[in-house]
Structures are given as structure tokens and as C-alpha cells.
Amino acid sequence: MKRDKSLIAATLKDIAPDLKRIERRLFLRQSLSLGALTMLSGCDLGSGNAVQGALDAMSKWNDGVQAALFSQTRLAKTYAPSDITPNFPFNAFYTEAEAPVINGKTYKLQLSGKITDKKPWSIADLRTLPQESQITRLICVEGWSAIGHWGGVPLHVFLDRIGADKTAKYVGFKCADKYYSSIDMPTALHPQTILALDYADEPLPTPLGYPLRIRIPTKLGFKNPKFITEIFVTNDYPGGYWEDQGYNWFSGS
Amino acid sequence: MSKAGPPKSHPLFVRITHWINALAMILMIGSGWRIYNASPLFDFTFPREITLGGWLGGALQWHFAAMWLLVINGLVYLIYGLVTGHLRASLLPLSPRTVWADTVAALRLKLDHTTGRYNAVQKLLYLGVLALGVLVVLSGLAVWKPVQLWWLAALMGGYEGARLVHFFCMSGIVAFVIVHLALVFLVPATFLPMITGRAPAPKTNEANE
Structure with missing residues (x-):
């Protein structure tokens, strides 16, 4: 239904995500125009999938390199209140007007996977847990960055409370806007990884992910999903909305 | 250094690393321009036709793959050049x-x-x-x-x-x-x-x- 509406009022911004998908299909032709494909594949031009395969393999390799570089005790830099970026930017694969509006009173966070206590959590429940706040820089995969003031429950506290299997490989997130992503367990247990409920000491505004998002200052912005409706713990690689299209999965900072 | 025989110019390791570097540079700069375009620092973007990767995700894949080629090749060149004295012999002395x-x-x-x-x-x-x-x-x-x-x-x-x-x-x-x-x-x-x-x-x- 949402889709029909956006089609009628199709502005360039509305179709931006589709354009990106088309861009991806153009990827091979562009590579050809630079002659890079032939140089790298060293075979016939029909072997474009081999080049993409090599690039995917390198991205996997870089996941491992980044996991090795990652330190669970190294903290992202924190900033003074005066450093905070005014009007923290909205960013998603759709426009701000399309951001899902969630009723925080009836909202329940669902849990699944390798978790002992899968009882759903309300926002009020989450606020009874220890809260922490941070002023950190969010770095977008596009290159820009913005400093914001986030507050909420450290994810490691929450994972302890629900009896999550911390030996599992992945923590995954499903969102109300059909977005999804996943992170490695070491990053999930990092002290600055928080289930954010607040921005600037107020409940998150809708564009920033009300009522619940994850804030990870050691990862790029797209690894900080908003409007989270479900958290799961698993050993099966869950991927992500952008990751499945080619963004590097680990994407650590 | 110089001796009789056919005149030599660039040693083999310089030639090999030069051309690998040329390839790595084309890949890094082409994809880097596409990454720049996603969030330009200045009031201009690079024409799409001369960028590599097709979209931001593709450009990032090229950039973070080719960086290994650039760095490993660059290290080989620098270490070999320093150890053999090639760098010093060809680039020094230098005075204002x-x-x-x-x-x-x-x-x-x-x-x-x-x-x-x-x-x-x-x-x-x-x-x-x-x-x-x-x-x-x-x-x-x-x-x-x-x-x-x-x-x-x-x-x-x-x-x-x-x-x-x-x-x-x-x-x-x-x-x-x-x-x-x-x-x-x-x-x-x-x-x-x-x-x-x-x-x-x-x-x-x-x-x-």
C-alpha cells in the first residue's frame, strides 16, 4: 500500500533505491568501459561473474582482517556536547516521510534464536535496565559523518539478561521498515554498543528510529539499524539489506 | 654502476612494480572517485563515465580489493628499492x-x-x-x-x-x-x-x- 502511494508521488528521491539497484546492474558495463574487467579476469568477457566472485571473496577476506583488527576494549572517541551535529541527518533507503511510525505504548521487542528467555520486551521494560549515554561520531558508508548524543541499554547487558548464547557468531536485527542487518558477537558485546532509546535525553524521534535502534560507534552507519522489532542470535550468517547487495558485512570503523 | 654491454635503464623489479602500480592506481582512483561522489567534500563530482564500480557498493568493493594490490606492490617496491640501494642511487643526492x-x-x-x-x-x-x-x-x-x-x-x-x-x-x-x-x-x-x-x-x- 505504501508502495502504491510512493509510486504516484514518485519523485527522484522516491525511486532512488530502485535507481541504485539499476546502477548495480550497470556495474559490469561500467567496468568494461574501463577495461578493468579484462585486465583482472584475464579470460573472455563473459566471465563477469568471475570478477564479481573475486570481489566478493576479497570482501569476505576483509571481514576477517577487520575482525582481527577489532578490539573489544578499544573505545570510539567520545565528544563534548558542543561538538554535537545540529539536525542529525536522516538516512535510509526511503525518504523521511516514509519512515514507519510506531506506537511505543503497544510496541514489543521480539526475541528469537539462541536465547534462553524469549519473552518480548516493552519500552517500559527496557527502561528498567541500566542505561548509558554516549556522544559519538556516526560515520556513513557514503563518507559523511555526524556527532550525536545517544542513550539506552548496553547490548551486552541486555544479552546477559535474556540469556543469549554469547558463544554464537551473530546477532541479527529485523526492523519495522523491512530493513535488516547483523553483527559479529565481539562487536555486540563491545561496551559502547547500545540499544538506543533516547537521543539528546529524549525518546528517539521517528527519523532516528523510534522506539528502538542500535547504536554502534565502532561500525558504519548502515550497521546501526533503526525501528528494531526483533533481535535474534544465531550461528547462520544472516546478512543484511545492504550487505546482501554488496556492502562489506563487517564494516567496522 | 655503469659497465660495458647493452645500455640498461630500468631494472626488472622497477618495471614490474611500475606496471602493477599503474593498474592498482587506475582501480583505486576510479573507484575512489565513485566513492567521493556518494558524499562530495567539495562543490563538484567526478563524471560517472570515468569512475569505477557502477554504484557505491561496487566502488567500495573495488577500492578495498585493489588496496591490497597497491599496498603489497608498494611495499615490495620500497623494501627492494631500499635494500638494493636502487632508491638512493637513482633519487639521491638532492639539494635545493x-x-x-x-x-x-x-x-x-x-x-x-x-x-x-x-x-x-x-x-x-x-x-x-x-x-x-x-x-x-x-x-x-x-x-x-x-x-x-x-x-x-x-x-x-x-x-x-x-x-x-x-x-x-x-x-x-x-x-x-x-x-x-x-x-x-x-x-x-x-x-x-x-x-x-x-x-x-x-x-x-x-x-x-
């Missing part, structure tokens, strides 16, 4: 006085060019582009890992500072490449030695003057 003298001579079009032996202006430019190459990698690492390599990012004024350093290093390298290619077009006899390793016959040199 000789740079000035050769700059004036070059501007008057009275500067000799001998393949494999560099005048002071060339030495300065080659040393400069090597320094930019090191700096573009360090600033790239700072942009990639501003938390894990926080000290590197801090040296460059943090994440946003490192972005600027990375951009200006790229600009410097591209400016070098333009001059470098322009000179090869002006003195085509310098091209083949970078492949064969043999110095051009003297008469070829004169034919180009």
Missing part, C-alpha cells in the same frame, strides 16, 4: 640548489633527459609522489579504521581531517600522473624502456628533440 638550477633549465627547455638517470626536478617529483603514495595509504587507513587506528586518524585531525588528507593526496598523485604522461608523450623514447629495460639508442633520442 640543483633543483633550482634544473628547474630553470627545464623552463628554458635546455634540460637533458637520459633514460634511467634523473635530473634534480625528476628526483624531487619522484620523491614527492612516493611520499604522497605513503600518505595516501596512511590517510586511507585512517578513514577506514578511525577507531581501531585512532592514533593514525588523530595525526590527521580525526576522521574528517583524514578524509581531506586522503583527497588531497589523490589530487597530488593525479597531478603527477598528468605531468608524467605528458612528458612520456613529449618524449616517447622514454616509454619502451619502461617495458624492455633497455635504454633507447642515442639517435632515437635526438630524433625527438
